Amino acid sequence: MTIAKPAASLSLDLDNQWSYMKTHGDPGWEDFPSYLDLAVPRFLEVFAKQDSKVSVFVVGKDAELEKNRSAFQAIANAGHEIANHSHMHEPWLHLYSRDQIVEELDRSEAAIEKATGHRTVGFRGPGFTFSADVLKQLSQRGYMYDASTFPTFIGPLAKMYFMLTASFNREQKQERKNLFGSLTEVFRTNRPYQWDLPSQVIEIPVTTIPIFKSPFHATYLTYLATFSKVAARRYFDLGLTMCRLTGIAPSVLYHPLDFIDENDCPELAFFPGMKLPYQEKIELLSGFMAKIARHYQLTTMKQHAIEIAKSPLKTARLPT
Secondary structure, eight states: OOOOOOEEEEEEEOOOHHHHHHHHTOTTGGGOOOOHHHHHHHHHHHHHHTTOOOEEEEOHHHHHOGGGHHHHHHHHHTTOEEEEOOSSOOTTGGGOOHHHHHHHHHHHHHHHHHHHSOOOOEEOOGGGOOOHHHHHHHHHTTOOEEOOOOOOSHHHHHHHHHHHTSOOOHHHHHHTTTTTOOGGGGGSOSSOEEESSSSOOEEOOOOBOTTTOOBOSHHHHHHHHTTOHHHHHHHHHHHHHHHHHHTOOOEEEEOGGGGOOTTTOGGGTTSTTTTSOHHHHHHHHHHHHHHHHHHSEEEOHHHHHHHHTTSOOOEEOOOO
């Protein structure tokens, strides 16, 4: 008798070169430089070899640009889910007024659907930022899930590193104060739940290692590998074991930077993990994905949300 494996979801935030430069306060982002022509074929090949479908969170502005059109069509043609990652990828989304949120979602949805043919039902805020008004809009628009929570203590430390490697004025620092999640995120659960809204919106957190609340996403693992691949593998094994022991079906996050290195994009050499050659990153992450697949059925976040909705969910109050 074959026992069905629990679902585990894979997602990729398609943050582009310009969006990182903008968040970091670097000049030249307004020209919208892109590394998608390098990153997209590489991650599509990796997921194809693993026979896995992922949820790709797309930035609306990138979808508008003709130079990115072939990359988006390739993602859609490969059968991956297309989800919404905002229009201008500003990690101060939580500061937006209701009207600004409406405009942001209107623009991103229209651009993404035109470029890919997909209507989005999943959302992740840039830099893991969100608000009650954002969630209310998702509910009104019929979104199935949100994936903006990142329950880890590392977020504030990552923000500190990001701030130290850039030169921000007081206003810019205030805008980015919730980048990578606030301190309150530490106390959020790893388990999916639903928000207290008229129409169900399931929250699927980015999985962190149960109990320890340390990151479990691909970028963190490649960063560890720049110091020791053995340590990165042991750390991954710990995370996967803890998920299995606590009954957490992981939702694993990737970024394009997990498939390129500092030679591909010198402007982002400051970013953790960029010193590791991309071939070594791909080999490492492919091995991790294969290990997850031994214990879980790898799927998109949309399919994961469908499976989650079959069981009773706890309800959480909207953030204040």
